[in-house]
Amino acid sequence: MRPFHVNVPEEELVDLRRRIAATRWPDRETVTDRSQGVQLSKFQELVSYWGTSYDWRKVEAKLNALSQFVTTIDGVDIHFIHQACVARWSVETLSQIFEEDPHKHCADRETNYCQPICR
Numbered sequence: 001m002r003p004f005h006v007n008v009p010e011e012e013l014v015d016l017r018r019r020i021a022a023t024r025w026p027d028r029e030t031v032t033d034r035s036q037g038v039q040l041s042k043f044q045e046l047v048s049y050w051g052t053s054y055d056w057r058k059v060e061a062k063l064n065a066l067s068q069f070v071t072t073i074d075g076v077d078i079h080f081i082h083q084a085c086v087a088r089w090s091v092e093t094l095s096q097i098f099e100e101d102p103h104k105h106c107a108d109r110e111t112n113y114c115q116p117i118c119r
Contacts, residue, residue, distance in 0.1 A: 004068040004079055006060045013056055020051035 025044065029036045067082045 001069050001071040004070045006063045006068075008056065008060065017051050020047055023047060 025040065028040050063081075068079065069082060070077050070079050072078070
């Protein structure tokens, strides 16, 4: 097991933004529901956010504030985060850690009881 830190070179982020901007989009779906998958307009919104507004360095700093490690299992490197919950019975997900108010979805905001996964 060895420590891990995220460090994405700026030139890779510039290249990613360039490739996002050059995306060739398919025709719009032929139905008005999601039976054919994510609707093109929603996906374009997400991609636009990633290409123009997403603050990778902010997220990189948040990730690097967590205890991250890499271990090798059966010859494959496995990355994991070892992060204790802030409350006795809560199990946080990464999406909760990265929200401005990580406990806004909790049933009991005083105890931060978020998900009854284990006791």
